[in-house]
Amino acid sequence: MDNLDKTNDERHNVIQNPYSKFIYAIRSPETQKRYPRRFKPFLAYANISGNQIEDQLLDLYTKAKSNPRWLQETIINFMILQKDRVSRGEIEASTISNYYKPLKLFCDMNDILLNWKLISRGIPRGRHASLDRAPTIQEIRKLLNYPDIRIRPIVSLMVTSGIRIGAWDYLKWKHIIPVEDESGNVIAAKVQVYAGEPEQYSAYTTRECFLILKEWMEYRSSFGEKVSGDSWLMRDLWKTTNLHFRSRLGSARHPKKLKNEAIRTILCRALLQQNIRVELQEGQRRHEFKAAHGFRKFFKTRCEKVMRPANIAILMGWDLGLSSSYYKPTEDELLQDYLKVVSLDLLTVDESYKLKNDLTKYEQKNQDDIFLIKGKLQEKDEAIRLLSDQFSSLKIVVDQLINGLSTSRDQDQVDSVIKSLYSTGLIQKNS
Structure with a gap:
């Protein structure tokens, strides 16, 4: 009974905890980490006590409840x-809203009533779109040369599918499903993004990326990892050199999922070491393009050259709003639209693959040309054969004519020979 009372007390404390209420309202795990960090400048400014964020928000809650006007001012x-x-x-002016939003959410979730219309009136709106750009295809290909073996699958999937970096926390090998044509050749792969979550949606990636x-x-499997559909798509590294055979096969058998924060770190490190990005100078606040989100911008920019905007939005996991209730494309329609981008090599990241693709297309064109030439030659051979048959028929008729005229002066016989010539179509009556 005492244990039951203790459990009920713990649940009651969780419900009453201002921090827990605040976190409860945030669905995205990434936002759950980001919002408390954005609180810190305000907490320092307001002289809120406490070592942990939970203690600080409890102190803020206590002061605000006793004096809401103090908090508003x-x-x-x-x-x-x-x-x-x-x-x-x-x-930037847009940064101020990053401080405003978590403050308002905290107050809303903890029944702290403030005049938010008054508070927000003086907040500058800022830009809705940032001034950063998408990385170029040359920068992406240079990034692929980074020596970490994980960089190629990471970059390739993000560039060709447009997934957010947070999607890596959910991706397993079974969520990459090859798509085959009627001949059984892989032409693309379906990606189940945020599988099992309310935000789940389907995207596509290229055959190259698959x-x-x-x-x-397969590389992981060769070192002893038991790869299955439930294996995390991205994992930690393991030692691969200076190992005995048995150690080599056992060193990779205990994989740990690589979370999106670690993947972001790999990308930032690779961008610096490949000299694609340089350290920010004094006074600079942003790089030319974002380490991870830039790939998503690259994907959208390339797809917009040939795809329907609504289809791009669906493949990027965006809500179409009211349109989503009426616009319902099939998976095949989305795939065919996506394959338009693929056919133009707009999402091909590996240059060697592109060259191989070009060679295949060139060879196919040559085969088509050879087939066309063979067809033309066959048509000419058939025409020559027909002419030869007609000539043989003409020769027989002419021989008959000559023989007939040479042996008889009978006009009826001459008329009969002429009639035979008409019947062959080799001569025609004058109109």
Whole structure:
């Protein structure tokens, strides 16, 4: 009975915990990590006590409940300070909303009533779209040369499917499903993104990327990992050199899932070491393109050259709003639209694969040309045969005519020979 009371007390404490209520309202795991970090500048400004974020938010909650007006004035003064930073060029205007949103969510979830219309009135709107760009295909190909064997499957999948970096936390080998044509050849692969989650959706990746992923899984298997459909698509590294045979086969048998934070670290490190990105200088706040999200922008930019915008949005996991209730393309329609991009090599990241693709197309064109030439030659041979048959028929008739005329002066016989010539079609009556 005491244990039951203790459990009920613990549940009650969780419900009453201001931090737990705040986190409860955030669905995305990545946002759950990001929002508390954005709280820290305000907590420091407001002189909130506590070593852990849970303790600090409890202190903030206690003070706000006893004096809501204090919190409202403190937030306004904090926002004025941030506007001054915008004027000095220290931060972008859009950054202020990053401080505002978690504060409002915390107050909403903990029944702290403030005049948010008054608070938000002075907050600058900022840009809706950032000024960064997508990476170029040359930069992507240079990135693929980074010595970490995981970089090719990571970059290839993100570039060709447009998935968010957070999707790696859910991706397993069974979520990459090859798509075959009528001849049994792999032409693409379906990607089940956020499988089992409310945000689940389907995307596609190229045949090239599927082969890269397959090669990566086979490489892991060759070192002793028991690869199955439930194997995480991206894992930690293991020692592959200076090992005895038995050690070599056992070193990879205990894989650990590589989370999206680690993947982001790999990408940032690779961009720097491949000299694609340089360290930010004093006064600079952003790189030319985002390490992970830039691939998503690359995907969308390339797809927009030939695909329907609504189909792109669906393949990127976006909500179409009211249109989603009426626009219902089939999986095959989405695939065929996606294959238009693939056929133009707009998503081909490996240059060697592109060259091989070009060679295959060239060879196919040559085969088509050879087939066409053979067809033309066959038509000419048939025409020559027909002419030869007609000539033989003409020769027989002419011989008959000559023989007939040479042996008889009978006009009826001459008329009969002429009639035979008409019947062959070799001569025609004058009109």
